[in-house]
Amino acid sequence: MSNDFICKFIKPDKSIADFVESIGMFHNQSNEAREVVVMPDGRVDLFFSQSASEPFHVTLIGLDTFPEKRSLPPQTLAFDINFKPLAAEYILQTSLADISNGAKDLPDGFWNFNADDLKDFDAFYRKATKKITELLPLEVDERKRKLFDLIYSSNGEMSVKELSEKVSWSSRQINRYFNQQFGLSLKTYCNILRFRASLEHIAEGKLFPELNFTDQTHFIKEIKKFSGVAPKELSKNQNDRFLLLSVLKQQ
Template sequence: MNVVAYKVHKPIPELADFVESFWMLANPFDEEKEVVVVPDGRIDLCFSISATEPYHVMLAGLDSEPACSSIAPHSVMFAISFNLLAVEYLLDNSVSSLLNERLVLPDNFWGIAANDLTDFDAFCTKATLKMLKALKPDVDSRKRKLFEMVYSTMGAVTIQEISDTVHWSSRQINRYFSQQFGLPLKTYCTILRFRASFPQITHGKLFPEQNFADQAHFIREVKKYSGATPKELKQNKNDRFIQFSVLKQK
């Protein structure tokens, strides 16, 4: 992207099942950046401030559709992207009502304040300590294995394969996903496959590599989650389409 800075940190091993990454996004310029944010299968906790908006904290649920947004001028955002296992064992709250929605949290959430958005490394350290204290013990082994299969294949796995491996019925799995995250597992797996395809498309690979049924199915799913065809995504005029999980550090 030509107007923003981006930096990412990975979590410590103790949090790796729950936290995908910490990331920082900043726009130091006078103009806002109009973007279309496409789904990437993550839950995001964002702490941000800009020249036009006061400091605020926001929890973003899963996205199942593209969202038009803007990166405000002279803004900075520090964020934590969670794997889904964090919803139950770290955040301790369902996000089913936050599908394609955002929830504003108290400004003092986790004791992080506006002055913590000046040092990204220190922010990561402070947030890590908060999460280690909040983390619930005794993770259900079925759920841990379920998410290992989903993430290791980037969604290229069937519900039946997961059910047979973790000894948890498909009906129970789908009920768990709907109650906790607001969508069925099959939809979530499709989002992950789209996520895996996004960087391939931006590098000119316009044919499916993530176990889509055929080219027509691939194009249909890409348009569903981005609002554009693979060819339009490849061109990506003015860096309009972004997926935070695959942005390059700058």
């Protein structure tokens, strides 16, 4: 990754790990815009950012289902909380259905964050952790908690039928929940997690299916669906434009 672009992600405190996957930052220190490709990763992003052309603002990004080219303006600094989907209901207390493949700006003063909080990443991490801890629910629907645990542990490879049976929740009700809360089906979400798990293999140069794909053709089709390119081109990651893959290669 070039010296004028920095990104890093760290794991959350265990106290909030049921709802947060990581907390990180992007910094485009260049005086030129940076073109990137954002790929679906099954996470809900809460960005706190500013750039040379944009004042401090907070943006909530829903679950993506296809790749999208974006441009990071010059001198962009963004701190990012990567939430697990369960956080939408219990921490953010909102539905994401209306921002599937989209985003919305949140009000000024959201969670009492401002531009000064972008001066120190460690201080931001502590403040975000404290705020999320304050918002932790007293109870969580155990069907939902177990459902997401199974989806994550299987890298999205369990069928909807099997998940339904294991959590004692009908597939019809699960899909209604997913569509109303996230704007996509459970099967689509599982496919996204399987794709993300495959990225770890592609980052290691493994260009054949390591997970439950029917065959090589199916594997290539799914990778192209969520990244826009075939596994070979994705692996090359020219100009580090696939940010998610760049982060994986750093780990």
